[in-house]
Amino acid sequence: MKLLCHLEDIPDRDARGFEFHGETLVVVRQGDEVFVYRNQCPHLGIELNFQPDVFLDSDGEFIQCANHGALFRIEDGYCLAGPCSGQSLETIAHELRGNEIHVQA
Ligand code: FES
16 A cells, blocks of 8 residues: 545545556545545546546536546446446545555555
8 A cells, every 4th residue: 555645635525636656546535534446437448537636526426527427426436327327437445544545556
C-alpha cells in the first residue's frame, strides 16, 4: 500500500482525481468513508470525466461518466444505467489510516 492523499484533500460528498503510478484514480468521499476506482469507464475504456475532479452527477448521488452518461453506485461502482449497465468500475484496494488514504500500488 502507498500513500495517495489525505481525507481532507477531498471535500465531503465529492470526488477528486489523482495521478498515481501513471494512471488516474477517482476517490469519492462520504464523511469518513472513501471509495477508490480506476478512472476508466467500462463502456469504452476511456476516462470518466471531461473536467478536472467532476465525477459525480448534479445531486452528488452517483458517479457519472461524462461521455455517455452512465451512472455508477458510489458504494461499489456498479453501473445502474447507461450503455455499460450491469458492469462495474474497477475497484482499487485501499485503507484509511487515520486521515491518510493508502492504495494498492
Ligand atoms: S464511455 Fe462512459 S458511458 Fe460511454
